[in-house]
Amino acid sequence: MEENLQEQIKEIVKKFPKGQDSLIEVLHKIQERFGYISEEAQKIVAKELRISQSKVFGVVTFYHFFRQEPIGKHLITVCRGTACHVRGAGRVANALEKTLGIKVGQTTKDRKFTLGVARCFGACGLAPVVDIDGKTYGRMNPNKMKELLAKFE
Ligand code: FES
Numbered sequence: 001m002e003e004n005l006q007e008q009i010k011e012i013v014k015k016f017p018k019g020q021d022s023l024i025e026v027l028h029k030i031q032e033r034f035g036y037i038s039e040e041a042q043k044i045v046a047k048e049l050r051i052s053q054s055k056v057f058g059v060v061t062f063y064h065f066f067r068q069e070p071i072g073k074h075l076i077t078v079c080r081g082t083a084c085h086v087r088g089a090g091r092v093a094n095a096l097e098k099t100l101g102i103k104v105g106q107t108t109k110d111r112k113f114t115l116g117v118a119r120c121f122g123a124c125g126l127a128p129v130v131d132i133d134g135k136t137y138g139r140m141n142p143n144k145m146k147e148l149l150a151k152f153e
Contacts, residue, residue, distance in 0.1 A: 006044050008033065013048040020051050023059055027066055036067040064104045064117050071114040072107040074152050079129040081120030088141065089128040093117065095142035099149060113152070 012029045016022035026045055030037050037045075037060055046053040060066045078084075078093045093104060096115055100108050107114040123129050126138025130145065137148060 005038075005040060009041060009044045010048055013045065016049075018048075018050050020049070020055060022049060023051065023056065024063075027056075027060060031066060035071050036069055038068065067105055067107075067114065067116065069107055070111075072111040074112060074133055075114050075116060075131075077116045077118045077131040078104075079119070079121050079123075079127070079131070080117045081124065081127075083120070083124035084128040087127040091142055092128055092130060092140045092145050095145050096149075099146055113149075 009030060012033065013022075013026055016026055023045070026049065027037055030041055030045065034041065042056045042060060043053055046056045049056075060068060076096060078089055078096065080089055080093075093115075097103055100113055100115060102108055102113075102115055104115050104117050118131070121129050121131060121136060123136050123138060126136070128138075128140050130137050130140050130148075132148070132152070140148075
């Protein structure tokens with residue numbers, strides 16, 4: 001399994017120049033492929049890009065959109081684009097964090113929900129927007145968000 005992971009990551013990394021400048025793009029590709037970036041994956045990326053593990057770890061933890069654990073049954077993504085931000089996306093994200101008892105980038109203990117953020121979904125007219133499992137929900141507010149959450153098994 002680990003060997004397999006190493007091979008798959010090597011495949012991704014070899015499409016990019018070595019070094020730190022490729023790091024964010026490589027991490028995006030790994031997350032697209034695996035859904036998250038495990039500690040083991042971070043070590044392999046560091047080795048393959050010839051940069052330090054602490055650099056990789058620093059970037060993965062700094063950016064909210066990178067996940068370090070497998071996603072839960074439902075992936076909730078709050079838009080943090082400008083239009084959504086202006087219309088209260090921050091309040092919606094805070095309400096979600098409070099209700100679920102997790103921070104952005106984390107998964108609930110029962111592995112039911114993972115909370116993430118993204119840039120503009122291209123549905124700014126419906127701001128603030130939340131995406132759950134690929135479906136867009138517009139004009140959200142903390143109360144609507146709680147009602148919506150209750151519908152997910
Ligand atoms: S800014 Fe949120 S959908 Fe465009």
